Amino acid sequence: MVNSFDALSAREPELVKLRSAVRDFLVSDRAEFGWQPGVDSWLAGWDEEFSARLGAAGFVGLTIPQRYGGHGLGHLHRYVVTEELIAAGAPVAAHWTADRQVAPGLLTYGNQEQRERLLPKIVAGQLYSSIGMSEHGAGSDLAAVQTKAVRADGGWLLSGSKVWTSGAHLAHQVVVLARTSPPDPEHRHAGFSQFLVPCDAEGVRIEPIILMSGAHHFNEVLFDQVFVPDADVLGEVGNGWHQVTSELSFERSGPERILSTGPLLFAAIRALSRGPEPDDRTAADIGDLMARLISLRQLSLSVARTLTDGGDAANQAALVKDLGTRFEAESVGLIADLLEAVTPDSELTPMLRTAWLHKPMFTLRGGTNEVLRGVIARGMGLR
Structure with a gap:
């Protein structure tokens, strides 16, 4: 038991x-x-x-x-x-x-x-797969997606673009959310479908989005009349919105939404333990970080148990993502302050540099926290 x-x-x-x-x-x-x-x-x-x-x-x-x-x-x-x-x-x-x-x-x-x-x-x-959801003007508001697929003999012709597509330049395929029927202002989430599109298909062009550090993780993916056979439609035509929102529960609630900076935090604690005994302020800061991390982990685990039981965890997943990525972003500055008393080493220095560069992304990817709060409010019947 x-x-x-x-x-x-x-x-x-x-x-x-x-x-x-x-x-x-x-x-x-x-x-x-x-x-x-x-x-x-x-x-x-x-x-x-x-x-x-x-x-x-x-x-x-x-x-x-x-x-x-x-x-x-x-x-x-x-x-x-x-x-x-x-x-x-x-x-x-x-x-x-x-x-x-x-x-x-x-x-x-x-x-x-x-x-x-x-x-x-x-x-x-x-x-290796990438996910084609966000677009210019349709980031967290996926109902505004403009990429469309129109019927062709034996399949669909896909046209449009996706942005912030992680790993597309190295991936085998991109899973594309596209509109397959005209927009209905009364039902904004209707008429979408998902497609499995090889990254080397004719008409697919991948343009890099380079970070300030020079790193290349993100891409803009453009589709110019790309033929997608019926066999590569994922799920039911017109059911794309339901499929995507179900999929987002897995994306938003996992350990990666609270532990992206975990290796840096754990390395910082190890480095501090090798020095003089920390003062009360340092000990309190470490305790606060770890207490928040443990609490978030328990929330994240509760979502995993709901998914294990076959339940709907979309609202809980959005909450975990909001709280978790805020913690990740806030932890970077707090850890940097703690490390002022530590001599930088070959393990800590590159991790702290990466954390500062990636910090602005934590609360954006997977849906901005501001939009997720609207999702949470609706799920609670507040709007």
């Missing part, structure tokens, strides 16, 4: 065993291959060989049924693995979106051919 505290800590014996196995893998893999922990590693840490090794070790595709090569486990198992990977700053970006969002979408809405073709590659850590 799991008590309420254990339920908020993911301490069931099988989860404890899985957590230990992931930690052992990370220690040995880092020792052999030399990757360095990174802040925001699920966006910035693109390492295809690591993703393949992780898949071979059995830590990708945990929720995918065994008939597709997966492990047939639950969302809590995936949560435990995800948490350990992000906390360690492991380079997981290559397979991240495919495992987090595409796999649940295929299992819920995909056809049998799509599942048999794509799910085994996801399990192997060898499918």
Whole structure:
């Protein structure tokens, strides 16, 4: 019998065993291959060989049924693995979106051919997917999407553009949300569909969006009369909005929404522990950061349990994303202040630099926090 505290800590014996196995893998893999922990590693840490090794070790595709090569486990198992990977700053970006969002979408809405073709590659850590949702003028308000697909012989012709498309320049495919029927002002969320579009398809052009640091994670993806066969429609035509909002529960509530700066925080605490005993102010600041992180983790775990039980967690996921990404952004300055008393080292310096550069993105991606508060209010019947 799991008590309420254990339920908020993911301490069931099988989860404890899985957590230990992931930690052992990370220690040995880092020792052999030399990757360095990174802040925001699920966006910035693109390492295809690591993703393949992780898949071979059995830590990708945990929720995918065994008939597709997966492990047939639950969302809590995936949560435990995800948490350990992000906390360690492991380079997981290559397979991240495919495992987090595409796999649940295929299992819920995909056809049998799509599942048999794509799910085994996801399990192997060898499918790299991007998500085409946001557009110029349609960031968090996806109902304003202008990209459209019109009927053609045997499929659809897709035209428009997507922006802030993470990893598209390296991905095999982009999952595109497009309008497939004329806008209806009375039903803004009607008439959308999703398409699986190869990044090398004729008519697809990918333009880089370079960060101030010179890093390349984001892209603008342009579609010029791209032919998409009926076989590559994901789910039902016209059901795209429902599919996307269901998918966002997985995107918004995971450990990556509270632990992007975790490797920096943990490294800072280790560095402080090697110095003089901290004064009361320093100890209080560390305690505050850790207390907030633990509380957010328990909220995030509660969403994972709801998803495990087949429940709708869209509102709770939006709340976790709002609180979690605010914590991530605020933690950067607090950690920087704590580190003023510490001699910079080769581990802390690059992580702190990355954290400062990525800080403005934390509360934007996955839906701005301002828009999410409207989602939460509507979910509570307040507007």
